[in-house]
Amino acid sequence: MLLEGFRITHVLDCIADPSKIRAVASLSNHIDEAFPYLNAVLKNIAYNPEAKIITLKEGHRMITIYPHMVTIAKADDEADAVRILEWIRDTVNEVWEQRDSIAPSFETRKAIGPLDIYSLLPRKNCKRCGQPTCFAFGCALITGGRKLTDCPLLAEAEYAAARDRLEELLGTENIMEKAQ
Incomplete structure (x- = not known):
């Protein structure tokens, strides 16, 4: 130990x-x-x-x-x-x-930034994630305010590679979920 x-x-x-x-x-x-x-x-x-x-x-x-x-x-x-x-x-x-x-x-x-995340998002600004723009959604992903699953477009086959890369960059486990 x-x-x-x-x-x-x-x-x-x-x-x-x-x-x-x-x-x-x-x-x-x-x-x-x-x-x-x-x-x-x-x-x-x-x-x-x-x-x-x-x-x-x-x-x-x-x-x-x-x-x-x-x-x-x-x-x-x-x-x-x-x-x-x-x-x-x-x-x-x-x-x-x-x-x-x-x-x-x-x-x-260096920690990833909002532009790193935004470049992998659909960039449709559809608001289906609850955020006004994909950039705002990217910022919320970094701070833990949103999850990748909040963006329904990322579930589509067209965005599979981007989703996989985002999961790799962000990790899929919230550290506080593990700590509790």
């Missing part, structure tokens, strides 16, 4: 959204040895191998993982922050245990 636990050291008001919090947690062990394996496995993360930082978004939350600490911005409350930290602990340990079967990736990665 690489990461035994965590301890929330600070709970602060969120600057961007007063109804949310920011949380800072220290980790029981340094976990940067796992970063190249996490980079190979996790979808839609930003990874800076020189700075030893992984950043990801989960819904409206921004999560930054350092070798010895984690910061979470826009968590709903302290219990939400704990769920995220538990997911991080479990994921780090699971990936670390399987590292012999994972090819590590030392490549710098």
